[in-house]
Amino acid sequence: MEEPGKLSLKRVELSLTKFNEVAIPHHLDLLRQHKTNIIKYGESGDTRRLRAEQTHARRVAGQLRALLAEMDALRAQVRQEDRARFDAMTQRTRDLTLRAIVDYLGVIERSCRGLVGAGREGARRESSPVTIRRMEAEAAEAEAGSARSTESVGVVAHAPAQLQLHHDEQEAALREREAVLRGWGELQAEVRALHDAWRHVHEAARLQREQVQAADGAVETAALEVTAARRHLSVAQRMSVGLASVGCAALGAAVGGPVGLLAGAKAGAAAALLGAAVGLFA
Numbered sequence: 001m002e003e004p005g006k007l008s009l010k011r012v013e014l015s016l017t018k019f020n021e022v023a024i025p026h027h028l029d030l031l032r033q034h035k036t037n038i039i040k041y042g043e044s045g046d047t048r049r050l051r052a053e054q055t056h057a058r059r060v061a062g063q064l065r066a067l068l069a070e071m072d073a074l075r076a077q078v079r080q081e082d083r084a085r086f087d088a089m090t091q092r093t094r095d096l097t098l099r100a101i102v103d104y105l106g107v108i109e110r111s112c113r114g115l116v117g118a119g120r121e122g123a124r125r126e127s128s129p130v131t132i133r134r135m136e137a138e139a140a141e142a143e144a145g146s147a148r149s150t151e152s153v154g155v156v157a158h159a160p161a162q163l164q165l166h167h168d169e170q171e172a173a174l175r176e177r178e179a180v181l182r183g184w185g186e187l188q189a190e191v192r193a194l195h196d197a198w199r200h201v202h203e204a205a206r207l208q209r210e211q212v213q214a215a216d217g218a219v220e221t222a223a224l225e226v227t228a229a230r231r232h233l234s235v236a237q238r239m240s241v242g243l244a245s246v247g248c249a250a251l252g253a254a255v256g257g258p259v260g261l262l263a264g265a266k267a268g269a270a271a272a273l274l275g276a277a278v279g280l281f282a
Contacts, residue, residue: 009082012074016086019071020093027064031057031100035107042111047176054183057104061190064097068197075204087205094202101195108188115181 034057041050071090078086 003079005077006079007077008079009085012078012086015074016071016089019067019074020090023067024064024071024093024097027060027067028096028100030060031064031104034060035104038107038111042114047180051179051183054180054187058187058190061104061187061194065190065194065197068097068194068201072197072201072204075201083208087208090201090205094198094205097194097198098202101191101198104191105188108184108191112181112184115177115184 034053037053038050038057041047041053075083075086075090
């Protein structure tokens with residue numbers, strides 16, 4: 001029976017092929033490229049380019065999420081009997097998308113741990129007694145050097161200026177680290193939204209598969225029940241024919257004595273053969 005407003009799989013096959021072979025693989029490839037660059041710039045400490053790659057990856061993840069939503073909308077337009085085949089055709093695409101999601105979440109987690117650990121280690125070093133004494137010694141040396149400055153040099157070193165410069169460098173490094181962490185948080189949120197879209201599509205396919213399996217099981221059960229019913233019917237028919245044969249013989253004996261008994265037995269035998277034939281083809 002045709003579903004009003006629904007399309008056959010053949011009608012949407014071209015659009016589905018574009019999803020499976022062009023659009024989604026292209027965006028997955030972009031995600032892989034951005035991941036490679038993110039790792040490279042993270043290892044080299046190039047935070048400016050790292051932040052740019054985080055932004056690019058977040059945008060691609062959002063586009064991929066929109067593609068999954070479009071594919072789910074296309075599935076809703078397909079006839080119920082064709083959806084199992086539709087899901088089978090998108091299985092590989094969904095598997096590759098999930099692999100990319102898990103891969104990105106792993107990279108994000110490792111990078112965030114590394115940044116947090118590096119920040120704690122840097123703060124510990126800067127606040128350690130040895131570091132403080134070293135800075136105080138450098139300040140004292142700079143102050144003494146300023147007293148020995150000559151006119152040929154024309155430069156007077158000031159300890160407060162050096163300390164301020166060191167403080168500014170620390171502040172800049174801290175801001176860069178915070179920006180990178182914020183970028184990881186934004187990217188993680190987008191990747192998790194992508195996973196939610198994937199899960200929605202995957203759940204629809206899983207429910208469809210379970211419905212098909214349940215229908216197949218019901219058909220198989222019905223076939224077994226029909227076979228058993230035929231077998232029981234055949235046995236019942238054979239038993240009824242046998243009873244008819246005995247009854248015919250007894251009736252013949254009562255009516256015509258030995259001759260009637262023989263005639264009744266022949267009639268019963270004929271009925272038995274007929275019953276056997278019916279039971280065979282039942």
